Amino acid sequence: MSAPTENTTSAASAPVDLGDPGFHIDPYARYEELRARGRLVPASLPIPGEPDVLLVTHYEDAREMLADKRMLNDPSPLSPGGDDGQNLRLQAMKAAGVPREYARYMVDASILDMDAPDHTRIRKLVSRAFTVKRVNALRPRVEEITGALLDALPDRAEDGVVDLIEHFAYPLPITVICELVGVPDEERNAWRDWGRRLFTSDQGVRGEALIGIADQAKALIAERRSAPAEDLMTALIRTHDEDGDRLSDDELVSLVLTLILAGHETTAHLIGNGTLALLTHPEQLRLLRTEPGIGPRAVHELMRWCGPIHGTRMRYASEDLEINGLRFAKGQACMALLGSANADPAEFPDPRRLDLAREPAGRRESHMGFGHGAHYCLGAALARQEGEVAFTRLFDRYPGLSLAVPPSELRRERIPLSWRLAELPVRLG
Template sequence: MTAPSTPGGAVDLLDPALATDPYAAYGRLREQAPTTTVTMMGSPPAVLVTRYDDVRAVLTDPRFVTDPALAGGPDTRENIMARMGVPDDVADYLLRNILTVDGAEHTRLRTLVSRAFTVRRVAALRPRVEEITSALLDRVAAAGAGGAPVDLVEALAYPLPITVICELVGVPEADRAQWHEWGEVLTTMDRERTGPALRAAIAHVHALVDARRAELADDLISALVAAQGDDGDRLSDRELVTMVFAIVMAGHETTAHLLANATLALLGDPAGLAALRADPAGWPGAVNELMRARGPVQFTQFRYPTVDVEVGGTVLAAGTPVIAGLLPANHDPRAFDRPEVLDLARETGRGEGHLGFGQGAHYCLGAALARQEGEVALRMLFERFPGLHLAVPAAEVVWLPRPGFSRVAALPVRVG
């Protein structure tokens, strides 16, 4: 199969061929050339970088920014927002937040929330993560009694991370199912529902902030409201709302897909799973390998060079939209021995040994929390249900064609 392309020769990142087998398709692109011209949702041509060293360079080089205004180029994201049906009055909540700003502005925003996601603070959350997981597994056991199939996406993969991040941020329990629905609308790009969902989510966050101004609680929203009260110049109302919105969305969607993808991969590796059962100390390393080999994020948001930069032998002019390919980089044979093999005991050396959480200034704020949720949920799932197996053949598990994400529609299993 050749690389999918548009009439102009650019590879279409929404082509079904990429969604059907992204590992093979992105692998072909990586081996054909270090960079590839791509397009997505009618955007102007961009450059996809696919090899590990080049991707890492793009993510860590301060000459690459996420704000196109700093690079003097057009904002290629506007076309995508329009195609998604994002109304102008709320587009800024997506286009300008902690994930999309750079330099001193990004440092200021990240500093305000980073204390909630330190390794120490996340470690303190472990008992609560275990408690939530245990309760969810009780429900899985009840639903799967008598051999009935259970969808682990809806029974475990989504409810665990959304419960954890909402408790941390301060979203009431009664509202969490609504966040799941809003997340689905945005990730599936349902044009008719995008505008109403975004407006409802933003209004909801405004209401939560107003409630904390009236009475503080022990949560991240309260901490941000208090910081704003101490010094209003540190955080505007709009920044506060966009911060909460971005953290809740990013804090559950990607982790949910990691849990589902990882469970499917583990069910296909009985020898590796048996080794983990025999030595549970191997789970942290296994989660790193699962994030490398089956991570949910295929590529990053656009980056823009502020000056002409050479990447993979190609000179990228200032302002050129660039996409860092995390999936092809994490399967690059130049960086990994037998990258196509899921090796749960793979030695990573220093660090994680993958780019699944990104690198550089925009390294995933919640990486430590996602790793912990992965370790806890997967270990407890397979300890609780040693006979866990797919309820359908692996080839019948449906992968959804979502731009930039590897995710399954459902993961039907039987618990014994």
């Protein structure tokens, strides 16, 4: 039986302010309110003019919407005259002071904002680096990097306290992805700094970071072109140079910066959020310690329960259409609210109960922490592996690990639809 039809006009009420501090104090309480308010809820974005978008708040609706090819990541076909005004991401870039010639790397040429056939073409070029077989082959190196970082933690401690975000959660994934892509050791701190500056609420800082990241990517490509190596960047450069129709100049730059940024930011905050969740749920931590085989399922549950990404990139209706009984007008901007979908009791009984055994063994994840559909996270297998290694090795190495401050005193970074710890001070025990 099809779902009842709900018009977008039925959701026409005061838009939700996504910059409301309540989303960073207790986002899941807010998501519960939004689900009760409707399946489609209007929201305003922190962009000049505050254009409204529709939030898809329920699990089944979000899954159907993300899988529907009529929903576009790139709205440019809806503006035949080339007007950038309909593209909310370009508006955000402009508000941050990013010149149009730089914004193209983050929007026009970005695999994250493409639709088929361009999205399919570029995804095929890089997907071989993230197959399960290739990711499994990386595990010994991930274990090695993790062990070295954990061994160094006591030297990082001040008065017995160490910031796990700064000295473990970030260095692990940035080291792994930089080695995979081919970023030299001496340049990795710069990429980490650019990435952290990009994910702030300060528009000016974000704009400077975007420009810096693009320049870094271009310089890195030039360096690797003159000194090829056995890495992903060299393979992408070879694809560009030998068959330019398969990868444009802008796409090459965009791919490099996207792979590096997306390859460490989300994983770093999955490790941070997941560690906090385990420290505040000792019965679940005991389960992780006593059931070694539960590691993969535990990572899935932590990604569902406290994943760092709570909203997808914008989607635009290519025509007047209906999805799962919901109606969208042509050009309507909408977003799947992943944080709400992953806490939807219609899909996850008692959703705010952390249960590391919740995900059935051997089943592809039911949560949408890594998205869904054609834009499902390309590096999900690597992120899951890094999370599994990080959690198991961390608590094996430091069984007495404990929070250095009450959970209520921990600071969250105030970025809309992002759930990120600013720091995680712990005692190693």
